[in-house]
Amino acid sequence: MEKLKYERPIIKKLNTGFSNKFGSQLKNEVVTHLEGVGVKELIRQYGSPLFVISEKQIRRNYQHAVRVFKTRYPKIQFAWSYKTNYLNAVCKIFHQEGSWAEVVSGFEYEKALGNGVPGNKIIFNGPDKTDEQLVKAARNNSLIHIDHFDELYSLIKLSEEFQLKPRVAIRVNMDTGIYPKWDRFGFNYENGQAWNAITRIINCENLNLVGLHCHIGTFMLETGAYAIAAVKLCDLLRNIKEKHNKTIQYLDMGGGFPSSNTLKGSYLPGVDTVPTIDQFADAITGAILDFGFRQDELPLLILETGRALIDDAGFLLGTVLANKRLSDGRRSTILDFGVNTLFTSFWYDFKISPAQDGGQYTEETVLYGPLCMNIDIISENITLPLLQKGDHLVVHRVGAYNMTQWMQFITLRPNVVLLDQEGHSHLIRKAETLDYIESAEQIPAYLKKDTPS
Amino acid sequence: MRFKRNIATSEAGFIFNPASGDSFSSNPIGSEILTQLKEDKSRQEIIEVIASRYDVEKNQFERDLEDFMSQLRDYNLLDEN
Amino acid sequence: MKTETTNTSTRRKLVIAVTGLNAIDSPGPGVAVLRAIRECPDFDVRIIGLSYEPLEPGIYMHDLVDKAYQIPYPPAGTENLLHRLKYIHEQEKIDLIIPNFDAELFSFIKLSDDLNNMGIHTFLPDLGQFEARHKTMLFKFGKKHKFLIPEDRLIHQISDLTKAADELDYPLVIKGKYYDAIIVNSKDDAQKAFLQLQAKWGLPIIAQQFIKGTEINIAILGDGKGNAISIIPMRKLFITDKGKAWAGITIEESSFIDLAHQFITATKWRGGCELEVMQTNDGKAYIMEVNPRFPAWIYLTAAAGQNQPATLVKMALGEKVEPFKDYVAGKMFIRYSWDMIVEVGEFQKISGMGEL
Numbered sequence: 001m002e003k004l005k006y007e008r009p010i011i012k013k014l015n016t017g018f019s020n021k022f023g024s025q026l027k028n029e030v031v032t033h034l035e036g037v038g039v040k041e042l043i044r045q046y047g048s049p050l051f052v053i054s055e056k057q058i059r060r061n062y063q064h065a066v067r068v069f070k071t072r073y074p075k076i077q078f079a080w081s082y083k084t085n086y087l088n089a090v091c092k093i094f095h096q097e098g099s100w101a102e103v104v105s106g107f108e109y110e111k112a113l114g115n116g117v118p119g120n121k122i123i124f125n126g127p128d129k130t131d132e133q134l135v136k137a138a139r140n141n142s143l144i145h146i147d148h149f150d151e152l153y154s155l156i157k158l159s160e161e162f163q164l165k166p167r168v169a170i171r172v173n174m175d176t177g178i179y180p181k182w183d184r185f186g187f188n189y190e191n192g193q194a195w196n197a198i199t200r201i202i203n204c205e206n207l208n209l210v211g212l213h214c215h216i217g218t219f220m221l222e223t224g225a226y227a228i229a230a231v232k233l234c235d236l237l238r239n240i241k242e243k244h245n246k247t248i249q250y251l252d253m254g255g256g257f258p259s260s261n262t263l264k265g266s267y268l269p270g271v272d273t274v275p276t277i278d279q280f281a282d283a284i285t286g287a288i289l290d291f292g293f294r295q296d297e298l299p300l301l302i303l304e305t306g307r308a309l310i311d312d313a314g315f316l317l318g319t320v321l322a323n324k325r326l327s328d329g330r331r332s333t334i335l336d337f338g339v340n341t342l343f344t345s346f347w348y349d350f351k352i353s354p355a356q357d358g359g360q361y362t363e364e365t366v367l368y369g370p371l372c373m374n375i376d377i378i379s380e381n382i383t384l385p386l387l388q389k390g391d392h393l394v395v396h397r398v399g400a401y402n403m404t405q406w407m408q409f410i411t412l413r414p415n416v417v418l419l420d421q422e423g424h425s426h427l428i429r430k431a432e433t434l435d436y437i438e439s440a441e442q443i444p445a446y447l448k449k450d451t452p453s
Numbered sequence: 454m455r456f457k458r459n460i461a462t463s464e465a466g467f468i469f470n471p472a473s474g475d476s477f478s479s480n481p482i483g484s485e486i487l488t489q490l491k492e493d494k495s496r497q498e499i500i501e502v503i504a505s506r507y508d509v510e511k512n513q514f515e516r517d518l519e520d521f522m523s524q525l526r527d528y529n530l531l532d533e534n
Numbered sequence: 535m536k537t538e539t540t541n542t543s544t545r546r547k548l549v550i551a552v553t554g555l556n557a558i559d560s561p562g563p564g565v566a567v568l569r570a571i572r573e574c575p576d577f578d579v580r581i582i583g584l585s586y587e588p589l590e591p592g593i594y595m596h597d598l599v600d601k602a603y604q605i606p607y608p609p610a611g612t613e614n615l616l617h618r619l620k621y622i623h624e625q626e627k628i629d630l631i632i633p634n635f636d637a638e639l640f641s642f643i644k645l646s647d648d649l650n651n652m653g654i655h656t657f658l659p660d661l662g663q664f665e666a667r668h669k670t671m672l673f674k675f676g677k678k679h680k681f682l683i684p685e686d687r688l689i690h691q692i693s694d695l696t697k698a699a700d701e702l703d704y705p706l707v708i709k710g711k712y713y714d715a716i717i718v719n720s721k722d723d724a725q726k727a728f729l730q731l732q733a734k735w736g737l738p739i740i741a742q743q744f745i746k747g748t749e750i751n752i753a754i755l756g757d758g759k760g761n762a763i764s765i766i767p768m769r770k771l772f773i774t775d776k777g778k779a780w781a782g783i784t785i786e787e788s789s790f791i792d793l794a795h796q797f798i799t800a801t802k803w804r805g806g807c808e809l810e811v812m813q814t815n816d817g818k819a820y821i822m823e824v825n826p827r828f829p830a831w832i833y834l835t836a837a838a839g840q841n842q843p844a845t846l847v848k849m850a851l852g853e854k855v856e857p858f859k860d861y862v863a864g865k866m867f868i869r870y871s872w873d874m875i876v877e878v879g880e881f882q883k884i885s886g887m888g889e890l
């Protein structure tokens with residue numbers, strides 16, 4: 001006699017005000033394959049946990065964003081925000097598509113050069129640029145976005161000393177009606193600081209003011225804030241033209257568009273509520289086009305979109321290590337990845353799918369990582385089919401800020417593979433090894449003696 | 454440890470504890486185990502029966518049964534003596 | 535109880551699904567809505583109750599609700615909701631859904647095209663109309679359309695309370711983002727209320743000018759083109775400690791009717807809604823809140839001669855309806871709660887299988 005398919009026995013209390021399976025996740029879709037490649041097969045080949053990035057999805061996102069903006073505005077340029085994901089393979093895809101590079105440190109700047117980005121297509125942002133980096137960026141004709149007066153004066157001094165004529169912009173912060181205001185970066189619009197900086201730059205022969213920059217926040221849910229920001233930059237641009245007869249070439253609106261992840265604490269899921277890129281494009285281009293420039297006066301519009309272009313191209317595959325019953329009766333599941341690997345779990349309630357059929361019964365469970373830390377929680381409460389040790393899970397929308405902010409804590413960072421457009425997998429970052437981690441360590445001679453046994 | 458006598462189980466997998474007024478539901482294999490508990494089958498007997506009927510290794514099922522029993526205990530469905 | 539007034543063969547057969555079958559001391563409108571629909575002699579309805587929790591009393595009112603199905607909570611997202619509704623539609627062939635919860639409306643509005651493609655009608659405001667009247671936007675909305683709305687400030691950090699109090703003066707109403715309001719008279723109380731509401735509903739908190747007066751609620755049915763098809767104002771006669779009307783009376787007062795017309799003209803509201811109005815002693819009418827659905831006392835509109843739920847059904851199905859002219863002033867409702875007796879098996883069925 002053939003044996004029946006086994007399923008773990010469960011008993012659930014029928015609570016009076018409690019979500020059961022009809023109240024929550026009904027469509028527990030099983031994700032056995034990513035773009036035709038088997039999850040099990042990927043894990044067999046590359047181990048678990050494993051980051052998987054879809055090239056197809058990156059290109060689709062990028063081309064869509066470009067199309068959305070180009071159909072509304074004549075001059076558009078994207079600059080890939082390195083901090084979002086600076087694995088070279090990922091950057092190269094964006095550069096192939098025509099994206100410039102947006103960097104915020106000397107480290108990222110060197111990475112961009114290493115990826116073959118011409119110096120004049122690198123935007124150098126951020127409050128931390130050393131004198132050497134500023135000189136190098138100036139010599140490379142990169143776009144230097146000045147963050148504060150100290151940097152402005154350093155740059156004036158350096159450009160005189162080294163006979164440079166750097167192309168610069170200032171970062172402007174402003175009230176766009178959203179909270180919190182990111183007023184710690186750049187020069188404030190409302191109190192006249194931005195205008196002072198502009199005047200100072202224009203009065204300096206060595207600096208060539210070519211653009212105005214802002215980045216009003218990240219994971220922005222109000223499209224209207226971008227319209228306000230755009231109008232304020234347009235206003236500066238017009239004043240520069242009127243008072244100094246100088247034409248500014250570009251407005252850089254920064255990044256900040258959300259992905260369709262769900263922020264912790266939000267009532268409705270991100271897929272239903274986050275505005276589309278079309279809506280942001282309407283707000284931004286609408287504000288600029290309505291400002292009253294002549295067609296030939298329209299500045300180039302630069303976007304430093306990060307998260308929205310990469311988040312949904314990244315997946316994290318993982319494995320169930322154990323199931324456990326907590327003292328209050330809740331079910332918990334321990335996974336082989338934690339907040340060290342999945343840094344963005346501090347902000348998101350992820351969509352997580354089982355990678356194998358688990359039957360029709362579901363259970364609410366807490367998902368823990370493997371770290372010996374109480375904060376290592378991937379999900380406080382998620383409804384999943386009954387998982388067994390060794391089962392696999394797929395975490396969706398993890399492409400942004402994980403492969404740059406992940407932490408090497410008590411274990412090693414895992415492999416990252418890229419699925420190319422034909423569905424072949426390529427290792428683009430090797431799992432770390434003990435040797436790799438220790439290669440940077442040194443032991444003082446007096447500690448080298450063998451420890452007594 | 455025994456399944457409480459007065460607890461009502463139904464075909465559809467519902468369980469009602471008249472002493473507390475609580476209702477529960479279980480999946481088919483859960484209901485099957487409850488029936489066996491009612492018949493005073495020992496834990497070992499249950500393991501034998503389930504392992505012969507279902508595609509599961511005994512020690513896997515043993516762990517799952519332990520978890521199931523601990524839930525029954527938590528829900529106050531077992532007689533402690 | 536089904537009324538057998540008209541010959542059933544001439545009555546239109548309809549399957550109508552309704553949410554909001556819950557009842558606590560601030561009850562859901564669902565039962566009142568379907569009671570009004572059942573009383574309309576023009577149709578022969580099968581009522582499908584859509585519930586979130588197994589103890590919603592409407593599920594067990596078998597005279598009013600023919601069959602109940604549980605649906606997923608709004609946080610589960612529209613994909614899950616649509617999945618469930620497809621299943622229910624396969625069983626029931628639903629003609630129309632009338633959602634009655636604030637928190638679920640976003641999802642139903644988002645899905646209205648999908649539902650329409652499945653042959654399920656809805657009669658809802660669009661997202662723009664829906665968002666514009668949200669608590670955090672109401673003051674802006676009032677300014678734009680020249681309505682009197684109590685002035686408010688959005689508070690993101692506790693230190694901003696002082697500034698708001700300086701500008702608006704005590705007493706203040708401190709409100710949570712979604713629900714709850716606390717009236718405060720001092721800085722201490724305001725801070726306490728802020729912390730309490732922040733813990734419950736998150737930020738921002740709304741600090742609103744306190745308005746003293748008589749509470750009037752107006753139930754309105756808009757056609758989506760700027761016409762009010764029905765307007766019924768009701769004065770609250772007895773108010774629970776949660777601020778809900780436990781008894782009320784229809785009143786005839788042209789200033790409220792005018793206000794309702796202005797509101798509908800300004801918003802082109804589609805579907806049912808309720809204006810919560812505070813009339814001050816000097817006769818000013820402030821709009822305190824706009825509820826984007828029928829109120830729980832909606833059956834009073836049927837009793838007063840303008841059956842708003844039944845009229846909504848007709849409009850949703852594309853019938854042309856003329857605006858109502860008259861209603862009876864002085865019709866009262868007095869709420870009563872009733873202990874139904876239910877077998878545990880029914881409770882098990884709805885909670886375990888999601889259907890009853």
Ligand SMILES: Cc1ncc(COP(=O)(O)O)c(C=O)c1O
Nearest residue numbers: 081215218255256304305306307
């Ligand atoms: C200056 C700048 N530009 C662009 C970005 C990318 O932002 P996002 O990923 O939100 O699009 C950031 C990230 O914080 C940034 O600081």
